[in-house]
Amino acid sequence: MNPIELSVIVPVYNEEQGLHALFDRLYPALDKLGVSYEVVFINDGSRDRSAAILREQFQKRPDVTRVVLFNGNFGQHMAIMAGFEHCRGQRIVTLDADLQNPPEDIGKLLAKMDEGHDYIGSIRRMRQDSWWRGVASRAMNRLRERITRIKMTDQGCMLRAYSRDIIDAINSCQEGNTFIPALAYTFAQSPAEVVVGHEERAVGESKYSLYSLIRLNFDLMTGFSVVPLQIFSFTGIIVSLLSAFFVVFLLIRRMIVGPEAEGLFTLFAIAFFLIGITLFGIGLLGEYIGRIYQQVRHRPRYLVQAILEKSE
Numbered sequence: 001m002n003p004i005e006l007s008v009i010v011p012v013y014n015e016e017q018g019l020h021a022l023f024d025r026l027y028p029a030l031d032k033l034g035v036s037y038e039v040v041f042i043n044d045g046s047r048d049r050s051a052a053i054l055r056e057q058f059q060k061r062p063d064v065t066r067v068v069l070f071n072g073n074f075g076q077h078m079a080i081m082a083g084f085e086h087c088r089g090q091r092i093v094t095l096d097a098d099l100q101n102p103p104e105d106i107g108k109l110l111a112k113m114d115e116g117h118d119y120i121g122s123i124r125r126m127r128q129d130s131w132w133r134g135v136a137s138r139a140m141n142r143l144r145e146r147i148t149r150i151k152m153t154d155q156g157c158m159l160r161a162y163s164r165d166i167i168d169a170i171n172s173c174q175e176g177n178t179f180i181p182a183l184a185y186t187f188a189q190s191p192a193e194v195v196v197g198h199e200e201r202a203v204g205e206s207k208y209s210l211y212s213l214i215r216l217n218f219d220l221m222t223g224f225s226v227v228p229l230q231i232f233s234f235t236g237i238i239v240s241l242l243s244a245f246f247v248v249f250l251l252i253r254r255m256i257v258g259p260e261a262e263g264l265f266t267l268f269a270i271a272f273f274l275i276g277i278t279l280f281g282i283g284l285l286g287e288y289i290g291r292i293y294q295q296v297r298h299r300p301r302y303l304v305q306a307i308l309e310k311s312e
């Protein structure tokens with residue numbers, strides 16, 4: 001058998017309404033590319049009929065379809081990790097199942113790769129998500145830009161292409177909580193970006209609640225930077241210096257003007273402000289330590305129930 005040129009990885013979580021529309025666009029788009037390909041679906045413990053629909057699709061196109069079934073919900077990034085471990089293509093493209101990014105744009109990514117790049121990121125043209133996600137995402141993008149060395153215009157867009165070398169490097173990582181586009185970027189030698197289309201989610205709703213988005217962004221920040229911890233060390237240093245000056249000032253004032261008792265609420269305000277910073281710092285430490293704890297337990301990152309693939 002000749003080697004597979006392209007693997008498309010699609011994580012699926014409760015997408016029963018949209019899967020048929022996805023098949024109807026994804027397969028023709030890939031057929032048109034004229035390369036040998038495979039599509040790897042990962043069912044991330046869906047509680048609807050998604051697994052059954054994927055099974056049917058596997059029976060329809062067993063030559064180019066592989067399905068990994070998780071026995072629980074391990075998250076989009078773990079699903080993609082599993083896809084990476086089970087794919088065989090020389091180039092790997094990740095795509096969401098909800099058709100927010102057009103599968104027809106995969107050709108664009110591959111064309112850019114032909115120019116010699118090993119990692120193709122993407123930028124969503126006219127992003128169609130709720131306004132608060134746009135605002136939050138821009139803020140996180142800016143923060144990431146400052147505290148990590150990762151340069152991405154649009155970190156949230158998952159339609160991306162990777163070379164086999166990068167995927168092999170990712171497969172050798174045993175990270176539990178991670179952010180795939182950032183992890184891949186750290187291994188890329190010549191990253192590039194293209195603009196891709198973006199549509200509103202046609203059916204179903206976003207699988208990310210505010211809570212899981214916050215968790216995901218903590219994964220990104222803690223997984224790729226310790227600057228948040230350093231900020232606390234620096235804040236600590238500055239506050240200690242300022243209070244040292246303050247003590248000296250009070251001492252001198254005590255000798256010249258005499259004792260003072262006003263300003264009680266100013267004192268409260270300053271104290272509460274510092275307590276707030278301290279609590280945030282402890283919480284932030286907890287985020288790192290919790291992840292270290294999860295990592296040192298060495299539990300399996302995900303559990304595969306079954307893999308549907310044609311035996312060679």
Ligand code: UDP
Pocket residue numbers: 010011012013014015044073074075076079095096097098100205206207208
């Ligand atoms: N997804 C997943 N596991 C999860 C959450 C999401 O596999 O726990 C998949 C989902 O089926 C979709 C992709 O990840 O294919 C992106 O999810 P979604 O479109 O809900 O995210 P958004 O576009 O709102 O960021």
Ligand code: MG
Pocket residue numbers: 096098100201206
């Ligand atoms: Mg989506």
